[in-house]
Amino acid sequence: MTHTHHTPEAPAPDRPADFWEGFYRNGDRIWSGRPNSLLVREASDLTPGTALDLGCGEGADAVWLAARGWQVTAVDISATALERAARHAADAGVGERIDWQRHELGHTFPDGSFDLVSAHYLQSPVELDLYGILRRAAEAVAPRGTLLIGLHATWPSWRQEPPFDAEFPTLDGLLSELALPETEWTVVTAETVHKPSVSPDGVEGFRGDNVWRLRRAG
DSSP, X not given: OOSSOOOOSSOOSSOHHHHXXXXXXXXXXXXXXXXXXXXXXXXXXXXXXXXXXXXXTTSHHHHHHHHTTOEEEEEESOHHHHHHHHHHHHHXXXXXXXXXXXXXXXXXXXXXXXXXXXXXXXXXXXXXXXXXXXXHHHHTEEEEEEEEEEEEOSOOXXXXXXXXXXXXXXXXXXXXXXXXXXXXXXXXXEEEEEEEEEOTTOOEEEEEEEEEEEEEOO
């Protein structure tokens, strides 16, 4: 649910919907407005079709995809995030190419199948069934379509103590959890990328991110 990146600092006892609504209401704009670099890297060579953006936040990935010719269904748990995303899309002139839907993933999921299913930074300090959601995401990929996942692999190098316990899936560990049939899926990318990360106090460092790109057979 993130875009270039501050991570929520501490878990809260709230329901996930309450937590994320409060998170987005804490500022006029939370993320940079730029698409995730892993999406740009992995999806730029794909032929536009239908796309599903899971955890779309304020809409930067969905807008980028729509501007490249994709018809996008974009999903988030926060109504405030979706309102901002829709304004972003309208300002970019691609509002008619995006269907914004509110879902608490793990409980509800959008209908349909898609040429691209993209899930970036679906990591949360409150309850989230990550593997269950990603298995459902794989089911939503159309024949010859692509599943693209980007997740943090580490805390930032400048962080001395983690603000909360977090599980960072490994490259092989996530593939094992998904257990996608090898006869049906090809792993195109499974890689750790180290990206610059700057602390709120301006300390420069890096953070490891994992990216998986899988193609479904026809």
